[in-house]
Amino acid sequence: LGESGLLRSLRPYLAPASSELIIPSPDDDAAVWRVGSTRVVATVDTLVEDIDFRRRWPGFDFRVLGRRLMTINLSDLAAMGATPRYALVSLALPRTLATSAVDRLYAGIAQQAQRFRCAIAGGDLSATRGPITMTATVFGEVPKGRRPLTRHGARAGWRIAVTGWLGSAAAGLKLLEAGRRPSTVAERRWVQAQLEPVPRLDAAEVLQRAGVHVAGDISDGLYREVERIAEPAGLGAELWADQLPIEPSLKQARGATAWRLAISESEDYELICAAPRGQLEAAARALHSTTGLRLTEVGRFTPDPGITLVRNGRRLQVRSRGFEHFR
């Protein structure tokens, strides 16, 4: 059935969009509703031990895990162009967990929340006989005068762009899963990309100011997110494998298969956005000058449905390989 199938099966039970509930998730990266004249953005994300992380990974650190819990949620706010305000955290922890581990976990959560000016307003703690299971709910606001970023409204011919580098986080995950400590500068960078992604809140603001309003986060895979933007709009897309922003060291290490990491197993908490070419180019210049981050064109939306990969001048149809917990 797959995760998206199960989420679809939840759809009949979800409230429909209305003048108050502007965007029900899972139509987008987060839900948006009105409180008075304020557009509140709310998102929830869970990390489950042995699915999303393992304590036996080399160098495992509860503080880093805590930061990551906040990041995956803050990334959803970034994808909506919202400014973080408050978080609630719910932890289900085995009784056997050392107090020092819990302390480090809390510290990591608090540290990342503070860094992005998000107040931890409360939480809940449960025991579990199973894996560590941690849920954060994060609330933000769309600043007045700014338009939320959503998956809605892409047009044929618009270019598709992504922030940062792709594939490094997936390469880092493969090292961790193999139980290998990173031994080179490049490997350390990949592991870092996996464990310590940065929520692209600043980038989202730059995109909004540049007039971009179609965006998402690609943590479920570039392919999946392109599909989520294209399908409801009745569009298809072309992705340019040779243009994907892959670190040179990763390209060298992985050779001809590097693009696969970048397109389907992403794990990258980067933003995708779509707009007419000139607007994306202006956004890329603004982004680079304010944050140093790159914004790279990686494809375009087409009037015909289906997603095509163009590589070395050859076209191939891609099957969905975005990560599904329930595949």
Place this chain on the structure above:
Amino acid sequence: LGESGLLRSLRPYLAPASSELIIPSPDDDAAVWRVGSTRVVATVDTLVEDIDFRRRWPGFDFRVLGRRLMTINLSDLAAMGATPRYALVSLALPRTLATSAVDRLYAGIAQQAQRFRCAIAGGDLSATRGPITMTATVFGEVPKGRRPLTRHGARAGWRIAVTGWLGSAAAGLKLLEAGRRPSTVAERRWVQAQLEPVPRLDAAEVLQRAGVHVAGDISDGLYREVERIAEPAGLGAELWADQLPIEPSLKQARGATAWRLAISESEDYELICAAPRGQLEAAARALHSTTGLRLTEVGRFTPDPGITLVRNGRRLQVRSRGFEHFR
């Protein structure tokens, strides 16, 4: 260390109260913050399989479980005098779970949300190799012109009262844990009290209108909640065991130990409140006439610290027995 110890250890990482973050949880049943001129109330609660429920309980039903997930959160909103608005639900489910089970779970969640006019705005779904772990985050608003109910502000001499019946849910839990199907009308009622608590949203509104503003929910036990109200105020309390509202059938079945169920293992999603005697009596009349629910005086706050139980005219000091997941 205990759950409250771990929650206390989280305190240094929590944002302090401010003009915007009016009440950080876990100082109260939920967090309260301002969005514009609206006071938003937000709470998160998790149900973990084999801690909070078991699939092997006789008559186990995923739909009832879904309703309960909403209820435990809505009860926190009731304890704050807030009106429900939106919920986000995050489920970590084993891959082996049947689709029909997931459907029933969703249906129960949606049913209870709809019953209390709370829109399911979104959610998240993860796989787990462990127990079913479900988190709901519920947002409400304190209606303009009404004062939130909080644990803060009780005074010596004020009477303590609770809604509904106490102890029935704990009696129901004992039956379920013993693997016994309820065989009498009374036993069915106890199991029902355990599995299908009712969030006291209507009662909260009646209390607010009667001018009551100190309240909480006693799902962690009456004793614990009295302690949480008394301690920060520098007060103690006297609880009157002979006055506890215990169903006659439960009193008969449990005899001299019925009060223990009611005071320490509660499991009851009932409200506690405190106010001067006359005000509570007026509130009780209003509550009974609008909802048919009883509001029973069960004790009073004292200037001396410590919680004393008075039973058959004898006084005994009570040790904390509120349920702690980490005891």
